[in-house]
Amino acid sequence: MDPLCHVYGAIHVILNVYLLLMLVYALISWVPSIRGRWSDVVTRLVEPVLVPVRRIIPPLGGFDLSFLIVILIIQYVNNSIVAQYACSTF
Numbered sequence: 001m002d003p004l005c006h007v008y009g010a011i012h013v014i015l016n017v018y019l020l021l022m023l024v025y026a027l028i029s030w031v032p033s034i035r036g037r038w039s040d041v042v043t044r045l046v047e048p049v050l051v052p053v054r055r056i057i058p059p060l061g062g063f064d065l066s067f068l069i070v071i072l073i074i075q076y077v078n079n080s081i082v083a084q085y086a087c088s089t090f
Contacts, residue, residue: 005087012086015078022046022071 025046028039053066 002087005085008082008085009087012078012082015074015082018045019071019074019078022067022074026067 021042025042028035028042049070050064050066053069054064057065057069059065
């Protein structure tokens with residue numbers, strides 16, 4: 001078995017975990033009552049990815065499109081590039 005497929009498998013898992021982290025970040029922003037110290041960690045992990053996208057596409061009328069764009073990019077990379085090279089057993 002090709003060792004590179006395990007690298008792609010690990011990247012696939014990392015991108016899936018990051019997508020889950022982004023969904024938790026969205027939940028935190030929609031339901032402020034669940035915020036705590038742990039939410040600061042989530043914010044520190046997600047915001048550095050969103051900020052460069054916000055520079056290109058600023059929020060429109062209070063709606064932040066950067067979140068949606070980052071999710072779409074991660075999904076595209078994960079499903080069309082990484083997943084095809086990952087080992088099926090990973």
